[in-house]
Amino acid sequence: MSDREGPSGSGTQGSDKGENNTRTSAQPMPTAASSYYASEPIQFRVRGSTITGASPPKFVTLEDIMKAAHGMQNMALAHEIAVDQDFKLEPFEPPDNSYQKLVKETMHKAYFDILREQLNSEPPEYKQALVLLEDVKQGLFAILLPRHTRIREMIEEVDVFRAILETLEILKLDLANTLIAMIRPHVQQESVQYERAKFDELLKVSEDGLQYTREWLKRHIDVEGLSLPVTDKNIIRNVTAQTLAKAYLELLEWDTSKNYPETVSLDAPRFAELGTQVFRVGCGAALLLASPACGDHSTAAAHKQTLKDKILILIDNTTNDIELKSVLPSVAEEIILVTEQLLEKLSQSPLTAETKEIIRTQILSLGDPEHRVREIVRQRVLEFLKTILVCGGGSRQIPVGLSALARELTAVSGTLLRYVMHNKAVFTSHYMDIVAEELSRS
Template sequence: MPKPRPGDEQPPREDGGPRGEEQPAPASPPHALSVNELQQITDDISKLTIVHEIVLNGDFKLQAASSSPNSLENRVKETLHKAFWDSLEEQLSASPPDYTRAIQLLQEIKEALLSLLLPRHNQLRSQIEEALDMELIRQEAEHGALDIHGLTMYVLGTMARLCAPTRDEEVRGLQSLTDPAQLLREIFRVLDLMKMDMLNFTIQSLRTHLQDQTIQYERKKFQELLDKLPSSLDRTREWLCKAAAEVSASSSQLPPHPAAHSLGAVSSSTTVPSLRSVLNRGYMNLLCWEPGQKEYPETLFMDQARLQEVQAQVNQLTIIAAVLLVTSGMCGSTLCGSPGFVARLKRVTKVLLEGLSCTRYEEALEDISHQVLQEVSRTLSQLGYPAFTADKRASLKGQIKNIADKGNAVRHVIEQRIHSFLSLFIFPDGQNSQKDFPKGLDPIQEELLEVGHRFGSVIHHNRQVFGPYYSGILKKALLPDAEPDSDAGMDSF
């Protein structure tokens, strides 16, 4: 059999490792990684994360590195910069002027301007080369005929032609500077911003191309990391095996909630859960992940913050919908049908929950109950209805406060309906299949659709990249005696 060429794509083995080679004999304990190896792994993870972020985050932009103003790094940097620019000012103020450093800076400015050009800017490239002819500039400096002001004005004019519209004002502001050292310093500052703008423009231009290529790239880079780090899929294996146990346990019972069908739960006659059902259950379990209790699967580490944000939004929407459902049950359709009533309740509830962790919902719901009662009383008065009795007020307030309990019946029902709806989005075309919005969730429809699309995009990408690894782990866990290529009892992803 011919040897695979370097870079050939090969699916992982059943255990998540690379195929195309026999299982090695038990290896000796791994050696400690050197500093260089650790640095290489860190660099690989950084590159992988940036590519992943570019594809999944439409708002991704590179930002200039910054440090705390009071940090040692920043103080050292500022000291060195001040010394450099003070020295330049002394050279230019000398009689006769010393242009040594100024010429070096003009060379760097020329290179920066050329780096901002697009391939079609042939004429402008020639103009820059001619105007900033470094050999001619050196000769002029030697003969005391160097026109620093004229050169910097040409540079500013070129920057004005190349900069993004958002930089126009900054470039125009440089024209009022008369001190040559200060002007050169500011030119460098704005050029750095322009280079960052160009990088972000390039990223946006390449995003479509990257989306086509990133699946193979991420899988290849991840495999390289696995080759360097032993036992790198332990948490992923634990996550999937837990999901497999849950699906197996539920296969002989009625579905625990409406989402079970869309998650691919198997029937009682099925002895082995399907790959799809197990993976989907694992993905849905991410919405109930307990921060600080367990570490995220390795295959999801790049999306941990994104998924935790989705989880936080789901928790918030659950509380909002539960508050509105309890209030509508107590107030009736007439009051809830009053123009703007539900929108006002939703707005105040959302504001009071904003930025809070689920551990602080009890405190927030105390405040929410007061605000809801105030809004109910105001609306009843406006409509000419009698105010709620003390008992009814106490009942409404108590029901709203009880939503803080995770076992609260209303909260549980709302959470089931939200999870059932979001389960549709973990399939590539699932978000287009829903017809009827779940009952009781109409007030949060817009927010829930947005969360669903975000959740679905992350899961769809993760499934494409790591599907072969999940398949290998699950086949070994669920069918340890099966042939390596056997798909018995399992769906494809």
């Protein structure tokens, strides 16, 4: 697993970069009409090992490949709606100084310049403008919901065409997001079968669509104590559950030098973000443990909560050890300041210069990822998450030393479990086949 010495990332899926893969998405694919042999489908050979040398080569058509690619795009959209509770459409704005933005602005300006010229001519030309206005108004009314009474009134009063068109775009987006919210429960129910079917279509046209998934799982299969070969389905199922729990945790600390598993590629950014959150929870807990405790039980609890809030704010933008080290001096000074404020409130002696230096040294030492306190906290966090994944949630005791960050740890574990349950529902059969194949070896 990565020790997060550099910026976190989701990893990229490797690919050959030969001459046959130089075409970009912006370049049109050849059609049958442009081929010299228009009556015959274009075919591509799928390389791959066969059991016997006499087996015939496997061929797929260009149509098969394009269907699979299109299916993966639809699968990705369905996956986003099903997994991300906050998914919604956003208005597209081309990047500044881009060709797309230039074209958009030029076309819009030309359109309204022509309209303005007609309206300002002597005599003014209103016929086309009135037709346009009526069409736009009817289009607006067609997509309004019953609750949009104020917008309906506004449309009746608007006399600026640009404002009408902009309002139309806003309402179209609002309607689309409303529909997404309405269909999300249905998508969540159907997306498992849909994603499984689309992925299986992709496997038919790929050389080995599970190559990196297989490598990922094999790193975590534990055969200790087993008498190989194993054929008992219950044992295979149990080994698969333990294997997957460790494999999913690896995604939180992904080593970007490895190829990302195909079956979790859609959620790579999500696992990377969760990994960053786990990193911050661990660092926050370690910093709290290294901070001085003051006062009686009730005062100490309030002090710890204040320190926690301050620390989490200071490390909020850290994603790796390098960034953590850069903010630790500020964290140390904040801890000293909060502690002195508490001592003053309790009418106790302030910290001595020697004590302040000890606090600074302790805090700065936590920049080392192999620091004993950080390593213990990390192991406790990962063991807690592993238990959640294996047992499927339920009531679990927060590990010792992490009670102050129970809310953050619970939020992370809940989100992780949601991603994992969806992924397992789609790909468990493939995972069990891979584990079974490995356990069948003597």
